Ligand SMILES: Nc1nc2c(c(=O)[nH]1)N[C@H]1C(S)=C(S)[C@@H](COP(=O)(O)OP(=O)(O)OC[C@H]3O[C@@H](n4cnc5c(=O)[nH]c(N)nc54)[C@H](O)[C@@H]3O)O[C@H]1N2
């Protein structure tokens with residue numbers, strides 16, 4: 001008998017505290033494991049060397065910008081996982097779908113679905129056999145065209161986008177959707193950094209971050225709120241390490257002590273790898289309660305004002321609203337700030353002193369800030385804090401919302417937005433000779449409501465996993481099932497293919513790592529990172545299957561099939577993506593000479609007016625905004641649950657079952673809880689509980705979560721998404737931005753019955 005294959009990683013207990021720094025040898029081991037598991041060891045090495053290189057592809061992992069384009073390969077464990085899972089040797093073929101009914105596949109978890117490999121040909125759902133069956137591309141496009149043209153109004157169709165879509169595909173896609181006649185363009189941004197866009201646009205006149213990587217070299221202090229870069233933006237740790245080593249203060253606010261924010265051993269530093277050393281990242285680490293950041297930021301603003309260290313010249317010249325803001329701060333009692341933040345006055349004052357002592361400060365934030373009811377207020381308070389000391393439009397300073405998907409920022413720039421501005425539509429109309437719809441479309445929550453109550457009948461998704469990523473899972477599934485037709489352009493099998501409309505199609509597409517061959521030769525696409533750098537991405541692996549089409553080609557062929565009277569030369573445009581870029585240059589600000597500028601290694605930077613202290617708001621100035629506190633009350637047995645990412649997942653894509661830095665191995669249904677709450681509620685570490693959210697329209701429950709005693713503030717719980725998405729009520733979302741409040745779900749725990 002052949003010997004069993006030895007385990008690649010040492011056998012771990014399910015829960016075992018991780019004492020090492022982030023990164024280090026374990027990051028290399030885990031990367032190697034990912035490559036081996038996907039059977040891409042040989043191809044993988046070559047593939048990885050082309051990640052984020054001038055003539056290579058943009059890593060499909062996160063939106064963190066690339067370092068110097070001429071530098072060597074930047075190692076990133078989770079980038080390796082993202083690439084390995086796209087470049088995998090595994091395939092989902094027609095035989096796979098023949099073997100497994102949709103009902104059978106529906107019993108499998110997200111890890112299983114992802115592990116099946118790349119989709120290989122277009123498939124259509126057949127209700128009689130409950131199976132997906134092969135369909136030709138032409139037949140698929142004409143089926144979608146017929147469904148779209150058969151609707152009573154174009155507003156009955158919904159076109160979702162996830163943030164991996166290239167600029168070229170996104171531009172064509174929004175053009176197609178608007179020529180077809182609707183602005184129903186919800187996207188993953190609606191669930192992600194929408195609150196940042198809403199808050200900053202109103203306040204500073206641009207919804208994007210203003211800093212670049214050079215600012216990270218010049219900052220004297222970097223504040224990081226509600227973000228876990230060790231897992232979600234590992235390349236950011238390199239910047240933080242360099243900053244820490246040159247004496248920049250790094251201050252973290254997070255209910256959990258995330259290892260990547262504490263200590264990092266850089267896999268690219270021989271001294272740290274061989275010498276066993278590491279670098280301390282955060283010089284100060286505060287653990288506010290979940291949702292306590294509005295109070296934290298308010299307290300810091302108060303401390304600045306009361307210490308008399310505001311930048312009066314900056315405030316007088318560039319801002320409005322300071323007097324009212326100052327007045328409110330002085331009137332806000334410290335007790336309220338302590339109660340709401342979960343930090344004591346000494347901690348809040350210490351953080352403020354660090355802020356005041358720095359002449360150049362960056363404030364970063366992630367989902368721990370945006371996915372709350374008061375997220376817009378919190379972000380505006382963080383921006384108030386920056387404005388108080390003129391921390392924008394000078395080297396080493398500014399707001400830095402750290403985006404998620406690798407091109408989520410670019411997709412918005414290209415017009416993937418349900419609320420397009422009249423000026424944008426005017427330019428689109430002039431360049432393409434049609435009358436775009438002016439009425440705003442559905443965002444993600446609006447789309448779910450519309451499909452649920454019958455106003456939305458066709459759902460088309462350019463990437464992503466709508467059925468799993470959205471809140472209120474039961475409601476969303478019902479909504480998708482009520483659709484006449486659901487269509488997914490995808491690389492991998494996921495839940496959204498199994499929770500489908502009466503008719504359903506899967507359209508498999510090329511990934512970033514693959515050669516995109518069109519009539520005009522191999523094509524490159526472009527993306528925009530979190531710091532507004534636009535650059536080229538070209539794949540070099542042969543496509544996973546000969547039947548795949550590129551995303552731009554899918555849009556063009558669908559448009560040609562659907563819009564029989566369009567003046568746009570769809571098929572001609574996709575023969576050579578330079579032609580698409582020429583059209584982008586005509587319509588989108590900042591893209592003049594696009595084809596030339598993007599060919600300079602490293603690409604080009606899109607101007608951010610705030611960098612020059614220009615604030616194109618209604619008043620022409622940056623604004624101070626007053627926001628009342630939440631008025632936090634301890635609420636008996638109701639706790640606040642945040643739903644976040646493990647180290648082994650990419651959003652709804654589950655790569656593995658470990659969360660190394662948090663010491664979890666082989667399981668995902670865990671719930672971190674403080675020793676205080678365990679005792680108070682009569683539970684023990686290891687107990688299995690059901691979690692129910694407490695909402696006006698009743699309870700939503702997920703079952704069988706293992707309680708893990710953890711260093712987390714009392715009243716706070718943490719679990720992974722998407723297992724907990726059924727708990728998020730659809731109407732529990734950010735004021736104005738409508739980002740689902742998936743970081744502050746009010747819940748009760750109950751011991752599981754079995
Ligand atoms: N490997 C990998 N990389 C990714 C992703 C992935 O899933 N895997 N996803 C991508 C995407 S789309 C995004 S948006 C980003 C997400 O990157 P992050 O913004 O880091 O997302 P989360 O994992 O949700 O982590 C949120 C962090 O906020 C903290 N937090 C939660 N609530 C609060 C709060 O109320 N206050 C404070 N101060 N902190 C809080 C949590 O403890 C956690 O550390 O990552 C991108 N990169």
Ligand SMILES: Nc1nc2c(c(=O)[nH]1)N[C@H]1C(S)=C(S)[C@@H](COP(=O)(O)OP(=O)(O)OC[C@H]3O[C@@H](n4cnc5c(=O)[nH]c(N)nc54)[C@H](O)[C@@H]3O)O[C@H]1N2
Pocket residue numbers: 161162163164165188189191192193367371404405462463464465466469470471489490491492493494509510511512551643644645650651652653721722724725728742
């Ligand atoms: N509870 C809770 N819910 C959340 C969050 C949370 O923190 N907590 N985070 C929210 C956030 S920040 C986001 S961004 C959303 C993410 O929402 P989505 O973007 O909708 O979801 P993903 O899981 O990133 O999508 C994964 C799928 O994308 C497809 N895919 C991968 N690469 C490509 C490609 O190149 N082209 C195409 N066409 N398809 C591709 C694959 O089929 C894969 O299965 O989830 C949100 N939901």
Ligand SMILES: [Mo]
Pocket residue numbers: 188191192193403404405
């Ligand atoms: Mo995101």
